[in-house]
Amino acid sequence: MISVKTANSDTTLVCDLSRDIKETARKRNAVILAHNYQIAEIQDIADFVGDSLGLSQQAAMTDAETIVFCGVHFMAETAAILCPQKRVLIPDLDAGCSLAASIDLEQLKAWKREHPDAVVVSYVNTTAAIKAESDYCCTSGNALKVVQSIPDDKEILFLPDQFLGSWCQKMTGRKNMHIWMGECHVHAAVHPSKIDEMTQKHPKAELLIHPECGCLTPYLDRVCRTQGTTDNLKVASTEGMIRRANESEAKEFVVATEIGILHRLEKENPNKTFYPISSEMSCQFMKMITLEKLHRSLTDDVFHVNVPEEISNRARKSIDRMISIF
Ligand code: 13P
Numbered sequence: 001m002i003s004v005k006t007a008n009s010d011t012t013l014v015c016d017l018s019r020d021i022k023e024t025a026r027k028r029n030a031v032i033l034a035h036n037y038q039i040a041e042i043q044d045i046a047d048f049v050g051d052s053l054g055l056s057q058q059a060a061m062t063d064a065e066t067i068v069f070c071g072v073h074f075m076a077e078t079a080a081i082l083c084p085q086k087r088v089l090i091p092d093l094d095a096g097c098s099l100a101a102s103i104d105l106e107q108l109k110a111w112k113r114e115h116p117d118a119v120v121v122s123y124v125n126t127t128a129a130i131k132a133e134s135d136y137c138c139t140s141g142n143a144l145k146v147v148q149s150i151p152d153d154k155e156i157l158f159l160p161d162q163f164l165g166s167w168c169q170k171m172t173g174r175k176n177m178h179i180w181m182g183e184c185h186v187h188a189a190v191h192p193s194k195i196d197e198m199t200q201k202h203p204k205a206e207l208l209i210h211p212e213c214g215c216l217t218p219y220l221d222r223v224c225r226t227q228g229t230t231d232n233l234k235v236a237s238t239e240g241m242i243r244r245a246n247e248s249e250a251k252e253f254v255v256a257t258e259i260g261i262l263h264r265l266e267k268e269n270p271n272k273t274f275y276p277i278s279s280e281m282s283c284q285f286m287k288m289i290t291l292e293k294l295h296r297s298l299t300d301d302v303f304h305v306n307v308p309e310e311i312s313n314r315a316r317k318s319i320d321r322m323i324s325i326f
């Protein structure tokens, strides 16, 4: 068993471990998928790094026998729903999500009873059981398009993220949309005053804001007037932020989302500077996945993520409806 010191880890040891992971993945015909918030070493070793939408698309199209999901549990579950014949592994079963935990099945059923004709749109940050009770799934990368695709006269129950929901409501001008008051503890914690503070400190910087951010609220009117992008502010999923940073003429960016994304932003844009809106925006669940655990996952064949067939079949319909919009 190869062990790794987490802080100031020996580069040679990390290289050996990374090489061993790659070799084991190849022998086992396994693909390594990693979310944009993963630690740098995991992103560097992954076959694909992306946002929730990109990762679910990659899972759906891979030929590999095994998918090792370096992200949080609902993401691995989504891969298991999309690929019921494949083995889906997560290196740490405790990698959860505070947002996904903000609604349970009984709460959703009760909400649906109050609005029996409503269309249920669930953010991908939900459990398989919630997806199975939903009409549509959506991610931050396509939530607007999903909401826009639903006929105007249909009531919508949008869950569980209140900030993403408000953003969609404002952008679409939809009046008949009910929003669940859930939130992600990482994105909700940033106070709007942080935006003023950082833009004053870096007046030339462009602002990249994830729609789960609580700090977005006072800016909604301004952002909606220009359909999501003002001169120096862009609301986007994590992959949308990477695209924007790659394409923009700006040389500096203030980034309002989990700090793991800075690794890719900096790697793909070595001549640009990225400032986290707050260095405390770190998701402890995403950070649970380490090289050592990934290595163990591949060698010991742990931990399997399985979704019961009946739930999986119903949940797949809501994800397929989302994917078919594109
Ligand atoms: P993205 O789909 O934008 O990558 O976001 C996932 C997530 O968990 C945000 O907190």
Ligand code: SF4
Binding pocket: 072, 096, 097, 098, 099, 100, 125, 184, 185, 186, 187, 258, 283, 284, 285, 286
């Ligand atoms: Fe969940 Fe928030 Fe972590 Fe994203 S950053 S995985 S929404 S807890």
